[in-house]
Amino acid sequence: MAAARAGVQPVETLDVWYEANTPAGHGPELHSALRAVATAVKAIAARTARAGLEGLYGAAGTTGGGGDSQKKLDVVANDIMVAQLSACPAVGVAASEEEEAPLALGSGRYAVVFDPLDGSRNIDVAIPTGTIWGIYERPAGASPEAAVLQAGSKLVAAGYGLYSSATMLVLSTGSGVAGLTLDSLLGEWVVTHRSIKIPDRGQIYSLNDARRWEWPDGLRRYIDTIQRGEGEHPKQYSARYVCSLVADVHRTLLTGGWAGNPRPHLRLVYEGNPLAMLLEQAGGSGSDGKRRVLSIAPSALHQRLPLFLGSARDIAELESYGDVQQGAKTYEL
Template sequence: MEDSRIALPIGTTLDRYIKKKQDEFQYATGELSQLLRDIALAGKVVNREINKAGLINIVGPIGAQNVQGEDQQKLDVLANIRFIRALTKGGEACAIISEEDEEITDLNNDGKYVIAIDPLDGSSNIDVNVSIGTIFSIYRRVTPVGTPITKEDVMQKGNEQAAAGYLLYGSSTMLVYTTGHGVNGFTYEPSLGEYFLSHPNMSIPENGKIYSINEGSYSSFSTPVKSYVNFCKENSYSGRYIGSLVADFHRNLLKGGIYMYPPTAASPNGKLRLLYECNALAFIVEQAGGSASTGEQRILDLQPEELHQRTPLFIGSKNMVSKVEEFYGV
């Protein structure tokens, strides 16, 4: 017999939710909704491939490097193909910036939106069956529809995002997104092939006791970062670091915490990319009541100069991020 303590009524599907919000906020004429559906659909395909990755020879490196000199994994490349294909077929996107492509992928000049995407985040965890994700940002183009896209369309500040989200391929698969009216999370039910609203109006605790950082690089952290890490230890915070940004971020969003990727000897500007990693999560965290900073400046105010630009990132519970900024002297 079903236990009423654990059996939840299955309610709102992603499709129904998007439709309802579109009617409520009229945030678009339907194209933005369609883009979210396209991304959600590609996410289902990628999820299926990840689930059987070890069985169909798609784990491991592909033998090439991306523009940033990182070894591409087979799944990085496959996920990139899946998302680009879905966004191309949809017709709403005029351009895509991807971690896996050196240049902008030009699509339909009649599309109104520019997409920035990290198709597979947490590549080093693919082969070891640990949670990985996809991160995306959606911007409205600034040049007239029907004309070729320009640098202006692509190099927009994070605070211009129309929507942003991530897919987390974890112990369950989730889609979390915002269109600037709060953050909502949907859990994928594979047997029904549907995402259902499971985490409405997500908000991050103002204070947290989890810190996530690759402490192996401690010796090359700057003094403010070392001081903050020591502060976390003195206060007996829990150290939790999966090494998949999406997964670390998602845990901290639910529980309260901070994720940090500061400048290190190996990555003097930090490792994470502004356009397709940091901006999306910064928009989400702010919509959930948290903050995202370089240590000295709000992430969403940064003016991008390059497609694959990196930035230091401190993101999570508001009071934790302001404590880091205090150590920076902000």
């Protein structure tokens, strides 16, 4: 093979990355499912970028599967994901945060769970949003619901799309975490972060400080301690909070620390499990404040939980305070 010319590097695309990261026992079928998700993320990115031009800001006037009010782009993003997955023979079941029940798509080997547009309340002010997804192998004879109500430890692949200054696809097939950036000139996903490793401790925490007065004592003591620089890490922590889970997790994955919500607000199936897989594959942790997220067997499609994702030592220190889970409550904003 001829040597690469000076200054010219080969482009590592999603297809090339998958060839080197194919999990044992899987192959072209999983590749096909991943490509369907990746194509959907491209399409959602395009519609998100044009939301103001296409009249896609604002409420849709409908509610999603979990009972939340939908934005127009929630509906659009969900339709895009369902359309792409329906066209993929490898996908037999699709389950969305925006749907009441899983969709039976055929006899395909895989079940895909997803939050089509996380952080959609931020769309109207052009703050980063994302798509969260996970892929399970469908057990033989399993109903569509049983296919997606599996513990996160059984995920075959997981990832998220990030819609920001760059469009990224961050994913894992069980052997580490990679980040790919959408090259608009090539129309291809290109590997830009070959092996993402979260620092074992950071200096940033991410949650809504405005709810401090309702936090449990353990969480309040923990935050007070790390803000003063009196925790296990001798430096003072700072808060960074976008209120878009994908954006907050992406920063955390690259710089360390943790992001989360102490209320039982985030969905185990559609958000908690896929993101916890990514954090663990990058060397971090995913916890509900007491338990490893990936060990929790879901009992309902829209089951919610407190969620803390981040550096392993930071999450362990947080858990050591014991009382860090806030009771359920819905806020106006």
